[in-house]
Amino acid sequence: MPEVVLVNTNRLRPPVAPVGLDYMADLLRAQGVRVRLVDLCFEPDAEAATAGRPSDVDPVLVGLTLRNTDDCYLASGQDFVPEFRRLVELARRHTSAPVVIGGSGYSVCPAAILQATGADYGIAGDGEVPLAALTSELARGNDPQRVPGLLWRDAEGVKGNQPWLGPLEDLPRRGRALLDNERYFSEGGQAGVETKRGCDRECIYCADPLGKGTRVRARSPAQVADEFEALLAQNVDHFHLCDSEFNVPAEHGSAVCQELIRRGLGEQTRWYAYATPAGFTGELALAMRRAGCVGVNLGADSGDDRMLAELGRDFRAEALWETARACRDAGLVFMYDLLLGGPGETRRSVALTIETMKRISPDRVGVSLGVRIYQGTALSRLVQREGPTAQNPNLRGQVEDNPQLLRPVFYVSSALGREAEDYVAGLVGGDPRFFFPTTDSGTEAYNYSNNERLVEAIQQGYRGAYWDILRRVAEGD
Secondary structure, three states: OOEEEEEEOOOOOOOOOOHHHHHHHHHHHHOOOEEEEEEHHHOOOHHHHHHOOOOOOOOOEEEEEOOOOEOOOOOOOOEOHHHHHHHHHHHHHOOOOOEEEEOHHHHHOHHHHHHHHOOOEEEOOOOHHHHHHHHHHHHOOOOOOOOOOEEEEEOOEEEEOOOOOOOHHHOOOOOOOOOOHHHHHHHHOOEEEOOEEOOOOOOOOOOHHHHHOOOOEEOOHHHHHHHHHHHHOOOOOEEEEOOOOOOOOHHHHHHHHHHHHHOOHHHOOEEEEEEOOOOOOHHHHHHHHHOOEEEEEEEEEOOOHHHHHHOOOOOOOHHHHHHHHHHHHHOOEEEEEEEEOOOOOOHHHHHHHHHHHHHHOOOEEEEEEOEEOOOOOHHHHHHHHOOOHHHOOOEEEOOOOOOOOOOOEEEOOHHHOOOHHHHHHHHHOOOOOEEEOOHHHOOEEOOOOOOHHHHHHHHOOOOOOHHHHHHHHHHOO
């Protein structure tokens, strides 16, 4: 029986389960492949863990997953690729098998990361079918270069195939049996579940369409409910849906809710979701609440209509008021995420946005100042038109010798001035409803990576979305 070793490289706290590894293991096992997990999240010594336990067979391949390239915050600018490169090198040191890399972070900039790490192969986009196909080809000694989504290096540079974008309904039942999901829940407070992949919105900054495709592909409502039940059997009952937008399309979100209600899962679980204010109706909010949803994170970006248009959003500020009404009527706690500093942003538009948030008064507001630029997005093309990155007054971060934007670069409109952070913090004025990138503003820090307050709260028994855990801790709930 061929064997594959899968390595989770994310060691941040609170721990977030690498659901993609669970999903890939389901298909590999269905095809007769033995899967061994090396989960560095719970290993104090990465080198010893990467060396692994003796096996009676040599693995066909060793696969490592990269969840994020960086923490996406201008205030910290933490780059995860150098540590990922080190772990790839450790894996290569302890195996003669091909080293394969993938994951949501990898898929954002696959060619550059493959080149930077020196891995043998990369898989961009969906991993299940390509990894199973790659395993089969390598086990038979065949040339794998026809595998969908595969990237490889030769004397001419990096070459690659188009990602696999087939129907998710054709994939096997998600048993979620590879990971120690119960431990992740105990130490991480939630479990991820995916109901669909891809996003057909046209936001100028978003990397999701790069890694997951521009066409929405959905699991059936029955398959989603099956996955809820598989995790419930592992004593996990708080979920966060990984969809880019739960309500795109709204019909699928509604159908998922109805299936969860029909099976009585709304009474056994608590879950959170991301959603867009566009088309988020009161009817859907009520269905979500009946199905077990307790909170929604809505991508508001701005409260200024002009800026929403600049960012490529398909709604205007009025939709924020309507969404707030729908959430309150349904009994859902809700948060708006702001993305300030994009092209055309001014102090006036920022002031209008912060004032709008205070008037609407959501349960929480996440403030991100600076828009992370990813190669291949409309924002990256706009930046190219503006001239050399090192001379662009709107850019901050790693602007030198970074042509593929792999290292963090952020767009912060020069109209905000060099003291943009102080200006925004002054507008927020220490309002406890706001999460800010740093604690300098007197509010909660909006960065979950190695967040000790979160870790302690989860140890004390808090469960759910991280923004809501921090809200409940602050409010003594």
